[in-house]
Amino acid sequence: MTTQQATQILDGNKTAKLLKEEIKTEVQKLKAEGKKTPHLAAILVGSNGASMTYVNAKEKDCHEVGFDSTVLRFHETMTEVELLNEVEKINNNPDIDGLIVQLPLPKHINEKKITETISWKKDVDGFHPMNVGLMFKGLPCFLPATPFGIIKMIEHYQIETTGKHCVILGRSDIVGKPMSALMLQKNCTVTVCHSKTKSLEKFTRDADIIIAALGIPQFLKANMVKEGAVVIDVGITRVDDPSNPKGYVLKGDVAYDEVAPKCSYITPVPGGVGPMTRLGLMLNTLNGVKNRY
Numbered sequence: 001m002t003t004q005q006a007t008q009i010l011d012g013n014k015t016a017k018l019l020k021e022e023i024k025t026e027v028q029k030l031k032a033e034g035k036k037t038p039h040l041a042a043i044l045v046g047s048n049g050a051s052m053t054y055v056n057a058k059e060k061d062c063h064e065v066g067f068d069s070t071v072l073r074f075h076e077t078m079t080e081v082e083l084l085n086e087v088e089k090i091n092n093n094p095d096i097d098g099l100i101v102q103l104p105l106p107k108h109i110n111e112k113k114i115t116e117t118i119s120w121k122k123d124v125d126g127f128h129p130m131n132v133g134l135m136f137k138g139l140p141c142f143l144p145a146t147p148f149g150i151i152k153m154i155e156h157y158q159i160e161t162t163g164k165h166c167v168i169l170g171r172s173d174i175v176g177k178p179m180s181a182l183m184l185q186k187n188c189t190v191t192v193c194h195s196k197t198k199s200l201e202k203f204t205r206d207a208d209i210i211i212a213a214l215g216i217p218q219f220l221k222a223n224m225v226k227e228g229a230v231v232i233d234v235g236i237t238r239v240d241d242p243s244n245p246k247g248y249v250l251k252g253d254v255a256y257d258e259v260a261p262k263c264s265y266i267t268p269v270p271g272g273v274g275p276m277t278r279l280g281l282m283l284n285t286l287n288g289v290k291n292r293y
């Protein structure tokens with residue numbers, strides 16, 4: 001007779017809260033030693049609702065852990081040259097340790113040009129090619145916040161990775177690709193699937209760990225997952241729901257209700273990867289300051 005283990009929820013809110021307390025203690029230590037208070041700056045162009053929410057959340061996180069925080073808000077008619085100048089000013093400001101430019105930017109501004117203008121030494125989003133290269137080499141660098149947060153979650157719950165087959169769904173520059181590098185460093189055998197992958201379920205059914213980052217609500221179904229798998233759901237999509245006061249609900253890439261009973265561990269949406277992404281950004285900013293000393 002086999003006894004089935006209960007599914008454990010990977011609680012991003014609880015984990016991020018605990019780890020934020022650790023960051024707060026480190027900031028207090030830096031201050032007590034007369035060292036620099038970490039300072040994160042964010043640039044927001046335009047009035048995209050989701051972007052405003054993200055920037056406000058990052059500002060709140062900074063206050064909670066004791067960082068200094070600056071948010072520069074600009075009208076959506078701002079030109080690319082004006083934005084490049086603002087980025088350069090922050091690159092040259094020794095008091096600011098990390099800079100994020102909230103994406104998406106208005107269509108007339110080239111996002112690649114902007115993110116590559118941010119000094120790689122302040123690139124706490126980990127998007128600059130210099131940081132990408134260092135990450136793939138396993139050298140100290142700023143890691144992209146979402147994969148970094150997921151690694152912290154895996155470590156916090158002491159999930160075994162060595163020798164495990166990790167299947168990543170999605171190959172974006174901000175999630176899928178960096179995630180594959182970090183899981184390789186965790187001694188996983190890594191498979192990366194994308195829109196051109198044939199018989200994708202053949203890979204997911206063999207996976208010990210699945211990280212879903214496609215942006216397709218409820219994509220991963222129970223018949224695509226083996227018993228006891230660890231499932232990490234990165235997806236967040238707003239799905240219309242007139243019965244909800246907001247008019248939408250947030251859905252992940254995993255059909256949670258049917259997949260969860262088969263898993264050893266699973267992240268909920270919301271409350272899983274999202275809070276850990278915000279934590280990743282705070283950790284990068286702190287590490288940036290610590291590495292200076």
Ligand code: NAP
Pocket residue numbers: 146169170171172173174175176193194195196197200213214215216234235236237273274275277
């Ligand atoms: P993205 O840039 O749109 O990339 C999606 C990836 O999924 C692409 O590599 C694409 O393949 C692949 N894909 C699309 N349809 C597929 C299919 N039918 N089968 C297999 N692969 C398929 O997305 P992203 O920026 O990585 O984000 C993914 C999701 O995570 C989104 O819902 C986003 O909102 C969410 N997200 C959440 C957080 C968080 O903090 N929780 C952070 C970042 C992103 P191709 O490359 O072949 O096109």
